[in-house]
Amino acid sequence: MRSNMDAFPEFLAIDATYKLLEIRTPVYVMHVEDSNGDTETVCVAVLVSEGAQSLQWMLDKFKELHPSWTKVKTIMADKDLLERDLLKESFPDAKVLICVFHTLRTFRREIACNKMDITPQERDEALTLLQKMVFSRSNEAFEKLQEEFDQTVCQEIRSYYDKNWRPIKDEWYTGPQFMSENFNNTTNNRIESLNSKLKSVIKKNSSLEEFVCSLFTILNALSDERDHRALTSIAKRPCKPPSSPEETMYQQSLTPYAFKLVRGQMHLSTKQVAIGHQADVFTFTSSSGNTTTTTTDCTCSFWNAMRLPCRHVLQFGRR
Helix, strand or coil, X not given: CHHHHHHCCCEEEEEEECCCECCCCCEEEEEEECXXXXXXXXXXXXXXXXXHHHHHHHHHHHHHHCHHHHHCCEEEECCCHHHHHHHHHHCCCCEEEECHHHHHHHHHHHCCHHHHCCCHHHHHHHHHHHHHHHCCCCHHHHHHHHHHHHHHCCHHHHHHHHHHCHHHHHHCCXXXXXXXXXXXXXXXXXXXXXXXXXXXXCCCCECHHHHHHHHHXXXXXXXXXXXXXXXXXXXXXXXXXXXXXXXXXHHHHCCHHHHHHHHHHHHHHCCCCCCEEECCEEEEEECCEEEEECCCCECCHHHHHHCCCCHHHHHHHCC
């Protein structure tokens, strides 16, 4: 676990699962994403409770065991305010994001007719706008939808939004700030998948001894599967050989997973046309609005999330 954290500390996801132990304690799982796009578990913690003292102990112990915690750039968690506040205090240089699935689920749970005394039509209109806001990829698109939301929804819904969501908008809508260095992760589906595998192997309400034995069994099995996939991807001969010296260079420098992403961007780069330029800076259009591009940097969502050469940088480099 320590070697995985040392190698891939940039993105950290955290979630809790329940009902695995007969003593009814929550089990917290943390993971990172490796260079093959696979999930690597770096922490499993059994806590007595979900109170501030227990959570703080877990985070302190995690930092003690993983000195590379200072390199964490992005943390994905749920909407729990206590957990998020402690994460922000413990990782002051990292941004803490809310899983999109949890965001939408919270909207549906809290903006309800029986909770707010609103009509089904008012609820549906608000939820539709909020979903569009969540998936906005540019600040301009989000602000436009938020303005429509403010003018459309009833006071009860707007008060709830103003109190709980407006101040932290960059933590839940998938715009430039959210996507920056998150490796295109917008949900905690990776941990949810791991949790479901844990529950499929570990019996419900297991003893602590049974839990630990089953936990290491499944973690070792998953590690073997990842190693096999990594070796297979390296040994596999590509069906389509590189079509240019540029492709050959990237294929030799990147993992197969990263090269596949960059090759897709290389093909898209041939369709990119700059709409303006000044000195060594070019402007392109994209789904997240106009992008500013140099030979080593870009403001598009792909570069922002992956920190790999994007279609705009590749097009710029050919000039």
